[in-house]
Amino acid sequence: MVRLLIVAWLLLGAIQAANAADGAVDSIFAHKHMGVATCASSQCHGATQRAADARILLNEFSIWQQTDPHGKSFATLGTEASRSIANKLKLGDPRTAKVCLDCHTDNPPESARGEKFLLSDGVGCEACHGGSENWIASHTDRSRTHEQQIADGLYPTAQPVARAKLCMSCHIGTRDRMITHQIMGAGHPRLSFELDTFTWLNPHYEIDADYETRKGRFNGARDWAIGQGIAATNLLDILVDEHAGWTGIFPELVLFDCHACHRLMSDKQWGPRPGTGLGPGIVRLNDSNLVMFRHVLSVVNPSAADQIAASTRALHQATLVDRQRTFSAARTLKGKIESQLDSVAAYEFGPDTLGKVLASMVRDADRGEFRDFSAAEQAALAAQSVVVAFETAKQLSDADAAGLRQGVDRLYKTVENEDAYRMGDFVSALKGLRAQAR
Numbered sequence: 001m002v003r004l005l006i007v008a009w010l011l012l013g014a015i016q017a018a019n020a021a022d023g024a025v026d027s028i029f030a031h032k033h034m035g036v037a038t039c040a041s042s043q044c045h046g047a048t049q050r051a052a053d054a055r056i057l058l059n060e061f062s063i064w065q066q067t068d069p070h071g072k073s074f075a076t077l078g079t080e081a082s083r084s085i086a087n088k089l090k091l092g093d094p095r096t097a098k099v100c101l102d103c104h105t106d107n108p109p110e111s112a113r114g115e116k117f118l119l120s121d122g123v124g125c126e127a128c129h130g131g132s133e134n135w136i137a138s139h140t141d142r143s144r145t146h147e148q149q150i151a152d153g154l155y156p157t158a159q160p161v162a163r164a165k166l167c168m169s170c171h172i173g174t175r176d177r178m179i180t181h182q183i184m185g186a187g188h189p190r191l192s193f194e195l196d197t198f199t200w201l202n203p204h205y206e207i208d209a210d211y212e213t214r215k216g217r218f219n220g221a222r223d224w225a226i227g228q229g230i231a232a233t234n235l236l237d238i239l240v241d242e243h244a245g246w247t248g249i250f251p252e253l254v255l256f257d258c259h260a261c262h263r264l265m266s267d268k269q270w271g272p273r274p275g276t277g278l279g280p281g282i283v284r285l286n287d288s289n290l291v292m293f294r295h296v297l298s299v300v301n302p303s304a305a306d307q308i309a310a311s312t313r314a315l316h317q318a319t320l321v322d323r324q325r326t327f328s329a330a331r332t333l334k335g336k337i338e339s340q341l342d343s344v345a346a347y348e349f350g351p352d353t354l355g356k357v358l359a360s361m362v363r364d365a366d367r368g369e370f371r372d373f374s375a376a377e378q379a380a381l382a383a384q385s386v387v388v389a390f391e392t393a394k395q396l397s398d399a400d401a402a403g404l405r406q407g408v409d410r411l412y413k414t415v416e417n418e419d420a421y422r423m424g425d426f427v428s429a430l431k432g433l434r435a436q437a438r
Helices: 002-019 024-028 060-066 069-076 080-088 098-104 125-129 146-151 160-171 181-185 195-199 209-215 220-239 288-300 302-318 323-338 341-346 353-367 373-392 398-413 423-436
Strands: none
Touching: 024 125, 024 160, 060 069, 060 125, 069 098, 160 195, 160 220, 160 341, 195 220, 195 373, 220 288, 220 323, 220 341, 220 373, 288 302, 288 323, 288 341, 288 353, 288 373, 302 323, 353 373, 353 423, 373 398, 373 423, 398 423
């Protein structure tokens, strides 16, 4: 009965978040942001020691302040590198430019800022958990359920679709928040993101029985899977936007595979990718998340995976025709992905998932689908995420986990340097990892 209730909750969360596809940032800004200082006292999240009966660590503020890059994101705008980028783009001081502030700090409208709110705090608590105006005083009340707190404005970060929507509004980009090709041309680093891996780089909470009682079952493999689907729909959503997806006569080039163009002119290593059907010299869409979501569906719904593969190839082919054909193909593909999100959110990613996902990747590797660095990079992140998820869930023996971690390390070494990437090395490491998995 408990499992059925959790699955129903996950389905409801996935459906609600998918229906509010573009509403993550709006939800965060729906209520006044009271400022990081309101969470930082030793009686709240700034404690140095956990109370015996506490449900949470209580040192979340200290972790954020000392080790989490989000806490230093505003300070980054004061560096020489940031000033150089802003100068090239004629933005003035990057610490006051909205396009920079939207992702380097918590940037609600002036009317939604409390007395203790400071832009200089960076990406603080309320940038992810939502304006605390209506829940700051009540969220410690154990008589109130997590669902009631969400109704008060607490953002549902425990729901994987909702979390993916919010994280990727900056780490991947949306129509309203984009690291454009122009910004990258001015010197901004290339964005590379995978939801589950990046969630656990600087954790400020732990998954225990109490967490799952209040917020539902946690599964890192599921979060990786959902993240791939949301990243893919973000790309497609931008692509069909007449304003955000196009600059003059050109499409927004950040949506395309960087390495299809940014390579040595003397490099004569072009080869076909069957999944695109495109010949040499064609600028290709960055379909790395589309490829990964297909591998997700190879486990959850193999027939849907085949449909996604066919629709992805149709999208690539449509780019050779005209804008409207491309828009139509992108909308069709987006609809197919969104129709699978609830199934992915409710799927029980068990111990056999790792082998199945890796086997699907190996089949792609044998077809030459990992010729592009971006897809190989996402595959390496995926392998790590799924291995760690099963290790955390104690679904791997210590010996199996150690061997798989070594295999993941070998895979990572093949994507350490994008300029030196060689498909053969990657495929060899991937097959070695597959041989170790069940």
